[in-house]
Amino acid sequence: MFFLTVCVACISVFAHETDSLFVPPKPDKPLRYCSSVKKWIEFATADSNMVEITRLKGVRMDLRYATFENVTGHDLYCGVQRAFVHKDAAAKLRKAIKIMQRDMPGSMLVIFDASRPLYAQEALRRTVRGTPYSAYVSSPGKGGMHNFGLALDLGITDADGNLLDMGTDFDSFERCAGEVGEAEALKSGRLTQEQVDNRNKLRKIMRGAGWVPLGSEWWHFNAFPSKYVRENYPKFPL
Secondary structure (H helix, E strand, C coil), rough: CCCCCCCCCCCCCCCCCCCCCCCCCCCCCCEEHHHHHHHHHHHHHHHEEEEEECCCCEEEEEEEEHHCCCCCHHHHHHCCCEEEEEEHHHHHHHCCCCHHHHHHHCCCCEEEECCCCCHHHHHHHHHHHCCCCCCHHHCCCCCCCCHCCEEEEEEECCCCCCCCCCCCCCCCCCCCHHHHHHHHHHHCCCCCCHHHHHHHHHHHHHHHCCEEEEECEEEEECCHHHHHHHHCCCCCCC
């Protein structure tokens, strides 16, 4: 079974009509966006509102767009495993880490994506343009919550460092990838109770720190409701 490795609230999938599997064609010539990510890091490190979370105790990096193994087939971050968020999101992330360390000692939060530059958003949009999923892709013009620095895609490990089984990979397009499809998937046997329980462990930690989960994606959390973000924060310029 194929699972996507692209954030869809960035590809904002709020509802999945079916559990069909979407496999976009891989590019003939995969690219590495090295000059683009260099400019992005220069921006992120110079902006006083941005905080690097790469070496934050309690998290580890698994940025999927820093590899070729994602839905675009391109290495959007040129292999760079560095993650940034807005300082207001960083405060909530630190709170989530404290809750995790209290409730799940030895566990780690695994970051799949954090702040996302607009060039990467456009690359994702191109990948699904002309497909049944094109309407769900946030345009760079409007931006998704990652383009404001106020969203995280993440999983969680057990005390031995193993990612908890959530039933789908990061950025699956299946309906059961989100809370909205879990009851149905449990009934059909597509998900197990243990997999749903694992999702709820992550949700409990993130909600406890003030994060807002996306109902269609177990991995995606916003620091604030999207309406509030759009009214009070600027979108990235690049």
